[in-house]
Amino acid sequence: MKHSLCAAVLAIFFPAAAQADALLNQARQIFQPLPAVMASPDNPVTPAKVALGHALFFDPRISLDGTVSCARCHQPALYGTDGLAKSIGVKDRLNPRNAPTVFNAALEFAAHWRGDRKNVEDQATQALVGPPSFGEPGYEAAMAKLKSIPGYKEMFAQAFPGVSNPVTPQNWGLAIGAYERTLVTPAPFDAYLKGDTKALNPRAKAGLQKFISYGCIACHNGVDVGGGSFQKFGVLEDYWKATGSREIDKGRFDVTHNPADLYVFKVPSLRNVAMTPPYFHDGSVATLPQAVRIMAKVQLGRTLTDTEVSDIVAFLDSLTGKLPKNFMASPVLPPAPFTPAKP
Numbered sequence: 001m002k003h004s005l006c007a008a009v010l011a012i013f014f015p016a017a018a019q020a021d022a023l024l025n026q027a028r029q030i031f032q033p034l035p036a037v038m039a040s041p042d043n044p045v046t047p048a049k050v051a052l053g054h055a056l057f058f059d060p061r062i063s064l065d066g067t068v069s070c071a072r073c074h075q076p077a078l079y080g081t082d083g084l085a086k087s088i089g090v091k092d093r094l095n096p097r098n099a100p101t102v103f104n105a106a107l108e109f110a111a112h113w114r115g116d117r118k119n120v121e122d123q124a125t126q127a128l129v130g131p132p133s134f135g136e137p138g139y140e141a142a143m144a145k146l147k148s149i150p151g152y153k154e155m156f157a158q159a160f161p162g163v164s165n166p167v168t169p170q171n172w173g174l175a176i177g178a179y180e181r182t183l184v185t186p187a188p189f190d191a192y193l194k195g196d197t198k199a200l201n202p203r204a205k206a207g208l209q210k211f212i213s214y215g216c217i218a219c220h221n222g223v224d225v226g227g228g229s230f231q232k233f234g235v236l237e238d239y240w241k242a243t244g245s246r247e248i249d250k251g252r253f254d255v256t257h258n259p260a261d262l263y264v265f266k267v268p269s270l271r272n273v274a275m276t277p278p279y280f281h282d283g284s285v286a287t288l289p290q291a292v293r294i295m296a297k298v299q300l301g302r303t304l305t306d307t308e309v310s311d312i313v314a315f316l317d318s319l320t321g322k323l324p325k326n327f328m329a330s331p332v333l334p335p336a337p338f339t340p341a342k343p
């Protein structure tokens with residue numbers, strides 16, 4: 001009661017402040033600030049698990065040719081991506097899609113552009129045998145390499161206490177997943193959602209307003225500004241005509257074989273999007289303004305002016321967070337007694 005009276009008085013004397021508060025209130029209905037750690041009841045985040053996952057994330061020796069770690073395609077210097085249109089894995093094999101950042105990925109409802117991985121743990125486990133990723137012919141080969149490194153035997157034992165044979169593909173996934181659950185990147189937009197109305201500049205606020213009123217939020221919402229649903233790319237016109245994609249990816253259709261899933265992809269998180277070009281599942285678009293223009297056109301049937309594009313980009317800039325400290329450098333890895341296979 002007191003509060004609303006206060007707001008009414010404020011609105012009479014400071015209309016701009018009231019408007020800003022209205023925008024904040026609206027934003028709070030749609031988005032949430034990042035948590036400190038992206039905890040999961042299925043995979044408690046413990047210091048021993050995170051230390052092991054951190055080491056494994058940066059270790060290339062477990063891959064088929066000894067050159068590929070998670071960090072090859074999810075690099076600290078490139079905000080958890082590789083800067084390529086499509087990633088290159090073991091034996092220079094081309095990945096069919098673009099590498100999204102690993103930051104805040106644990107909050108998404110599924111992993112991969114087509115949602116064919118359940119969560120970060122499942123993703124990490126399957127990467128071991130993915131032909132264009134680590135390329136191991138089977139899990140036994142990967143586990144044999146891990147078991148031959150005495151330091152890892154000890155780290156797995158500490159991370160999974162009381163387990164008789166802790167070096168398993170599942171525990172590899174749990175350890176890396178626990179590490180990924182610490183890779184949160186709080187940004188100016190989080191400070192704004194928590195009430196610091198000065199955290200966004202006027203340009204970014206104008207962009208947020210448009211992002212809401214033009215309908216981007218129908219798909220890009222929640223804590224990750226995306227990452228919560230599957231949607232068709234190209235609602236109003238074929239996406240490849242707008243992006244200039246040379247190959248046409250059928251998206252989730254190739255996973256489910258359901259005609260309703262033709263050209264359907266996971267809505268990506270837009271956190272750190274300014275730092276992770278090129279854009280879209282095939283890396284076909286080089287700049288963020290161009291990606292924003294294409295989205296407005298093919299998803300919403302709206303042709304944006306230059307000012308509208310730069311306002312929305314200013315809002316997206318406010319989603320760039322700080323690099324997690326435990327991601328900036330590779331940890332020192334336990335020495336291996338074997339020579340990895342020749343690339």
Ligand code: HEC
Pocket residue numbers: 057068069070071072073074087088089090095097098099100101102105108110111112113114120123124125127128132133134176
């Ligand atoms: C050869 C490059 C490469 C390697 C190595 C690699 N990734 Fe990726 N990663 C990708 C690509 C490409 C995708 C998107 C794949 C897709 O959607 O089809 C991806 C997707 C992901 C995602 C899902 C992100 C999202 O928004 O859906 C996570 C999480 C991830 N990788 C973590 C890892 C971890 C952990 C490792 C090591 C175990 C790893 N990656 C190894 C290239 C790579």
Ligand code: HEC
Pocket residue numbers: 211214215216217218219220230231232233235265266267268269270273276278279280281282291292295296299300312
């Ligand atoms: C109907 C759902 C929908 C709407 C509305 C929508 N998007 Fe998207 N957005 C998607 C999907 C799906 C993708 C992934 C497309 C792909 O690459 O396959 C995407 C991708 C993006 C990307 C590229 C992200 C990356 O990492 O490559 C940006 C930027 C983006 N959207 C911004 C916007 C903006 C700005 C608006 C409003 C003008 C908007 N989107 C409206 C569903 C939507």
